Amino acid sequence: MPTTRLGQNQYGKAECRVVKIVRDGATHHIKDLNVSVALSGEMEEVHYSGSNANVLPTDTTKNTVYAFAKEHGIASAEEFAALLARHFVSSQEQIHRARIRVEEYGWDRIGGPGHSFVRTGQETRLAQVAYDGERYEVLAGLKDLTVLNSTDSEFWGFAKDKYTTLAETHDRILATDVSARWRYGWTGSGDAPDWDATYARAKGDMLQAFAETYSLSLQQTMFRMGTRVIEQGPEIDEIRFSLPNNHHFLVDMEPFGLGNEADAPDGPVYFAADRPYGLIEATILRDGAQQLIPLDVTLL
Known part of the structure; x- marks a missing residue:
């Protein structure tokens, strides 16, 4: 008889650094994020037998973060996290819940040509979005x-x-x-x-x-x-x-x-x-x- 069983688990890619530049003529806008992805669902077999059949590689989750930054842009930390969370749950049947954590680092524009910035020093903005296929939970x-x-x-x-x-x-x-x-x-x-x-x-x-x-x-x-x-x-x-x-x-x-x-x-x-x-x-x-x-x- 087995003496152990699998409890709560998740996996993903942590701290994907994403810098997105939007060019409005000579004036540029910057979004600077640190994005971490955590996925959970039908993951028993990879723990019990080592079968990776239900495992979306963490490298894929990293690539998705960058691709979404390019394809969808980054309107806000919360919206970007919600898009990612919904994508992972809706595109992978074995994934039942996705949690996206975001740190956003602010930049202030330095006067001049519109493409020079100085990192703001007041605070780091945070966001966390979880999605289970039906409901979002949004923390900021x-x-x-x-x-x-x-x-x-x-x-x-x-x-x-x-x-x-x-x-x-x-x-x-x-x-x-x-x-x-x-x-x-x-x-x-x-x-x-x-x-x-x-x-x-x-x-x-x-x-x-x-x-x-x-x-x-x-x-x-x-x-x-x-x-x-x-x-x-x-x-x-x-x-x-x-x-x-x-x-x-x-x-x-x-x-x-x-x-x-x-x-x-x-x-x-x-x-x-x-x-x-x-x-x-x-x-x-x-x-x-x-x-x-x-x-x-x-x-x-």
Whole structure:
């Protein structure tokens, strides 16, 4: 009798780097993506006996990514991912589900002839589209969006025990690298959202909430950020954040005979610590929506 059985599995090609240039006369437009394909379905035999009869080569999935960039263009990360996911499921009977993950890197135009660019440094745009032959699941998001409030942040009144050494503060720097994933309510029926416009609005809402919230905790600020995204974006049903607390500590200036209070009129000096750091994570849901993004799994 067999003592093992095959569980969940998938395969595909990871990190296909695609750069697509669209030439509008002397003015060029650039799309820069990192695309990963994962396929699942009737794959038992390749694991049990080594038969590759149902295996579409990963090299083929890579070639498909490049061919689709040429044949269909890249209107947005989400639309491109949806086209690929539908293609793999609809063209291969043995493939029941396709998941496409996309990182998009932004470029800003440098003035001049219209073909010079500088890589933007704010954040990396993310998208993940899964398709099972009937429904789409579309996740989007961003990572590495670094933000900082130089005041209007406090941290006090927290629980203490014999190991607590952190002093309470009523004026601190609040800084984090925003990593956010949100889920669209659209599953394939009706018109798809305007992916680019929704992304820009969600990012703007996060930044606005971060700037406007007088923060008593990073958790409070995070909840305000997610609430604003959902309230302003009816297309979005849930949003998950993972926010490191990028600690900034006042430097002890006493050995130099200098003061260094947070409210010093000549401005305080901080030490920016990179580790260890607090890590704050949560999902904010539209009232009545079901949480579908796992908190403990990196999705993108």
